[in-house]
Amino acid sequence: MFIDMNCPCQGKNLDKMLQPLILCILAEGGDMHGFALLREIGKMERFADSKPDATGVYRYLKKMESSGLLTSKWDMEDDGSGNPKRIFSITTQGKACLANWSVALYDYNQYIDSLIDMINKAVSK
Template identity: 50%
Template sequence: MIEKKDDDKNTSHKNVPFFAMDCPCKGKNLDKLIQPSILLVLSKKSQHGFTIVSELEKSPLCNGNAPDATGVYRYLKKMEEAGLLTSEWEIESGDKPKRVYAITANGRKCLANWSEVLENYARNITILVEQIRSETE
């Protein structure tokens, strides 16, 4: 059971308690959506890891909050091992070498598949939200 602290404030949604713990109901556990987000960033152009993290921060998924950079780099490595990305070192004179990531043909196919999957999720989530609202209003 999740307990509400006496001094907790309501969120922007009426009558929705703000829980002190890191509850999934706060929308923070959307890490599975990091893959399509990275693929989308790289579908536009090849990027350094730091730039990918910055672009993710601007995305609706992160809502202006910087994602865990270590986790993003770990995921980039997994995606490269799966053949969705490639990377190579960029060496500019006087600068530290930087790894540049690019989407592959398989990565583009994966991104197209994500589009269909997310559309299906969106439909199902809309239905779920309507059902929850009808039970909680």
């Protein structure tokens, strides 16, 4: 539980690690359109209190595509909505990036565990 204060220490300004999450969802679930990705992201516990920002996610998808981590194509088939959908796929470079995330997050996890121990010792004095 957080002490009520207007401070980044409550995690409000932390990146929700969208890049590895999007890459993982596409690697596990296959090609998806943006709305399906938003729905999958919204299932994560981190988003339990608030839905993911659709504009931010779409902006991130575009950035990831321009970086070569994703590709996309238009699905012009009518699904009843009358709107074409952009279908996103993970690339080989995206899969390599996801593997790098695993290593980086493992390292960060070790550091965070140590930092939490240090903080708990410091505040219990």
